[in-house]
Amino acid sequence: MTDTLAGAVTAPMVRAWIEKSAKVLADNRAHLTELDSPIGDSDHGNNMDRGFKAVLEKLPQGDDIGAMLKSVAMSLISKVGGAAGPLYGTMFLDGAKPLAGKTSLTGEELARFFDDAVAGVMKRGRSDVGMKTMLDALAPAAKAFREEIANGSDMPAALKAAAKAAEQGMEATIPMQAQRGRASYLGERSIGHQDPGATSSYLILQAFSDAVEEAVQ
Amino acid sequence: MIGIVIVSHSRKLAEGLKEIADVMSGQPVPIAAAGGVDDPENPLGTDGIRVLDAIREVLSDEGVLVFADIGSARLNAETAIDLLEPEEQEKVHFCDAPLVEGVLAAAVQIGAGSPLQAVMREARQAASQKAPAPEAPQDAQSGGVTREFTIRNPMGLHARPAALLVTTMNAFTGDIRLANLSKGKKPVNAKSINGIMLSEVTADDRISVTADPAEAEPVFAAIEDLIRTNFGEEAAVASRPAAAAPAGAPPPPETASPAVIASGQLDGISIAPGFALGPLHHVRSTLPEVEPVEITDPAAETERFTWALSDAEAEIRMSLAGAGQRISAYDRKIFDAHISYLHDPEIIETVTQRIAGERICAAAVWRDVVAGLARTYAALEDPLLQARAADVIDVGQRVLRFLSGGETSPAVVGEPSVLAFEDLRPSDVLALDEKSVLGICTMTGGKTSHAGILASALSIPVVFAVGDALVGIEEGEQVLLDGTAGTIFAAPDAETIAAMEKDRKAWEERRARAEAVRKLPARTADGQEIRVAANMASVEELGVVAASGAQEVGLLRTEFLYMRRDSAPGEDEQYEVYRTLVTGLAGKPLTVRTADIGGDKPVPYMDRPAEANPNLGWRGLRYSLGVPEFFDVQLAAILRASAHGPVRIMFPLVSTLDEVKAAKERLRAVMKELQARNLAFDENVEIGLMIEVPAAAEMADVLAPEVDFFSIGTNDLTQYVMAADRANARVQDLFDPFNPAVLRMIARSIKAAHEAGIWIGMCGAMAGSPVAAPILLGLGLDEFSMTPSDIPEFKLTLSELCLPACRDLAEDVLKLSSANAVRDRANFLLGR
Ligand SMILES: Nc1ncnc2c1ncn2[C@@H]1O[C@H](COP(=O)(O)OP(=O)(O)O)[C@@H](O)[C@H]1O
């Protein structure tokens, strides 16, 4: 029984993930804003909180995972306001494209979701790993997840590894010099600060891991 | 029209920028502001869905340009574009330009009718500090004709005057360069708003203008006209009494010389065509004097004032509702601006405080405040803001009427009259009853003012800027207003009246009848149908052509694709253009003429050798065959468009059979290549050639079996048959297609075409001439392709002709010995 449950991500799990993300981002609103103040414009916390509040309001009923994630994308594009809006929006939109009508996802499908999501952010932001952005958390997470699935890990374990990789990626942004976004305007002065976008990415992935973990228990 | 979307973090910035652009563009350009996010506490940011909606709001086939401010606005703009449907997406372009300068430059350029590429280029260059380098090398200008002018209006070529110049220059097809000689500036493109602005032409500067010899005369005449009329609005500024003339400024221009007044005729600018005869009625357009009356109850007076404001607003809203379809959404915005004055907290505050403090009546305080405000506006340097003075006075008067109780609307008169205004206000236009007002004339004002735009849509004649001499015409005096010519006669004599009456009747009747047949099939009185087609030379004309009554496009000149750019357009870019046209024509055939670029039209990247005799040089099909990599790209693009609807390919300047065969050879090769690339096209696409070289007309029987159709280009054919340069004024009497020599060439070509079983059209200027119509019809021409605006009159002329009479006429004129004799004979048949 645990096997089937642990081998797939179901629609209720995705819903729980989205709801948990909203909660975590609300809880970390001040923290994110604080991270955005030395190397940005002190709005990332407010942006993400406002965006995910709108996400919850608009989230459709039912078990269509593709539709849910697409709705998340549209709300973020409309309501985040800053760069994170189109970036996370494109991430969910591109990731969700192959998932229309699906009510549960296999490891392979979810790995593909992460890959598409990362590719979407890269395309939208014209950015890559190492530029001190959310990608530094997202890309290692996608890679770790795929490896875990390939090695036969179950879903909770793979997601946990992904969140761990995101956390390390987030921390790795501290010594980096920003090459994209507002922080890049600061040049060398951006060194020594953790990137707010990478932080919110980590929080969202950790929320995913926690939500699935709770569901299978 | 091309649309603009403004994406900004700030809603206020987006809307404010839209407001300036609306006013500056001259023409109503569709602009949508998409700024800010829906969060009252943190309103700065961008909302991708709002951008998406904004794009759709202004989207048309002509395309949309999206501008954004900083970083993430661009990300959201691009996200919104990605969210569009693919067929919408291809029309929407992100324009990487500085927001404010870019949007303003684009709006002006769109208003002036420039194509999308030019608009984008102008927008991108908008903030560059130095004047853009001249696009053509200096020596390429040697073929142009140059004349010098002195700019006299006090503002020089800034803002609206610059926009007006660009709009006027855009009506010409050739390259036009302007250089500020006084400031030693390099020549710039006279169709570029940035170029003009950066030339910093101020009052009394000398400029030189260089134009294509073929159109130099009309270009210069148009510039002289602009200078004479002080670029439309400047006259309004110079003679507005409220505006104190800055020290040292030149005196207001004389708007009418004494000699002109003596003859009773005043010249102005034509705003709306038509004729009117009737008594002149002067309409007062300044604020009336109001006696300051002491009051005892400031609170009650303030309340009266508040009521007057809301009554004025209600009145504006009512007349807007009453005007219904007569005014567009854009025009409505003008009145929205009026309403916003009624809500201006600063004005209200000032008035309220003064009522309480000085204890005088609201009417006097209001008049004082409004007059002061109007003066401030009128004294400003920026002509855009100056124009606001009229709006302020307009609103001010309206409120005064409510405060002082009952004075009637200014434009109401007893007997039908011609109304004379100092300066027409937007609300005057709205309040007009077109049945009791015969016509309108003003002392000042420009085509592109709010009132000018509104008045141009009226069905009565309107003439602006006839000058201060208008006050000299007495109240009630009989005047004759000619809206078409832009003149007014005071006390016309019986003869002038009779002439005008005749003109007017004929003009009105004819126009109505021509409009009535515009959309009907082109048919003679005895039922012979022919094909009426339109000529086109840019994508922007699609709307005009679609509404013109043409059943096909007989000539698409493709030179526009190559002009004013750094490199030749690639296959995909050309394909997009042709496909847009084919789709837009919705089944009406599109005849695409391959490029006819010669030494007379410099295209820098083509790197052509200078020619002593460009008209007899390496142009048209000759060039295309000589540069196959250039030719193949165009052929491939046209062919690919043929997958989307009926397309014909036509070769220009054919002289020999070998050329036709070589061109067809290339076409076959390109078809093979497209097949190999798996790209769709119509294998049976019709192929034709232009008859414009005498050799082709003479050998038409030999050429005909090779193609599906001919099209006669009368301009070049005439110039070559008569050996008369079309740009040389001294030989213009020879350059006349009615010469029997030219007509015989035409007759021969038509006969050869029909003997070979193919159809033949004409796409030169002659095709739209009503006088030529019976001759060409009699000769058997199958298709007449003309400027869209010629179509109604052409169809009407046709409907009055009978084929046998035309055949007789055609046979006769070929035997005549001069162009004038031919014309007389044709006019006789037409009863003119
Ligand atoms: N071009 C980009 N590619 C990837 N991520 C980016 C890019 N630009 C910004 N970001 C991410 O967005 C975060 C900032 O988001 P936010 O504060 O909401 O936007 P803004 O910078 O507009 O205020 C940054 O910390 C960074 O992670």
Ligand SMILES: [Mg+2]
């Ligand atoms: Mg920020």
